Amino acid sequence: MCSVYRGRFAPSPTGPLHFGSLVAAVASWIDARRHRGKWLVRIEDIDEPRTLPGADSLILGTLEAYGLEWDEEVVWQTHRHPLYAQAIEKLGDRCYPCACSRKEAGERYPGTCRNGVAAGRDARAIRLRVPDDMSFGDFILRRSDGLYAYQLVVVVDDADQRITHVVRGADLLDSTPPQVFLQQQLGVPTPGYTHLPIATNAAGEKLSKQTKAPAIPPAGDPAILLQAMHFLGLPAAPAGSCREILAATLSQLG
């Protein structure tokens, strides 16, 4: 058993939890508990324009109702701006101001701002320099609207919360190499990563707010919890309350 295991669930409060987010929460909770580890919850509300007021407390209440109890205090990214600013400062001239729009930057940046912003252009974003032989290009750390980018905040938060194991959806797989690169640049440890299969709707689309995934009942529904476990290939637990189902699954996993 790894006694230092620290896992986390990091929902964005853009709406209520849906089946796909429950799958990610259950998988990371089970993994943490099986390792007698800690399981932390972090509210990823950095992208304030996308935040839905009240979604954070709804998500936390829903996690509790499904028996997914967390350790330590919940953190909100919007309370942590100084940490993100410090990280950019630490990166120094490994990052640079950039004036490119998303369209100009294309799929794989480096673009012209790498060698200096052209006269007359307004550089409000900050981008990290990435060696040309890596599979991803220079990426944004602070957006042109002044908000810190997901890649930066997730790396800073995982390091600050001493997360050792990240269990999350395979939709985030492409984010893992840039995050590992950024960890190396900041001199912080790289956690272990597990990426989970993505729950889809009948049209084969990932369940998300964009695809109008229905909310799971916030008061907890053991049948939906069992479905999430079945989706993950976990051993079938006898019917019971959500807490009983989780306990029975953990004891079966040994």
Ligand code: GLU
């Ligand atoms: N906040 C992200 C999401 O809701 C998850 C980030 C992560 O697990 O790294 O999709």
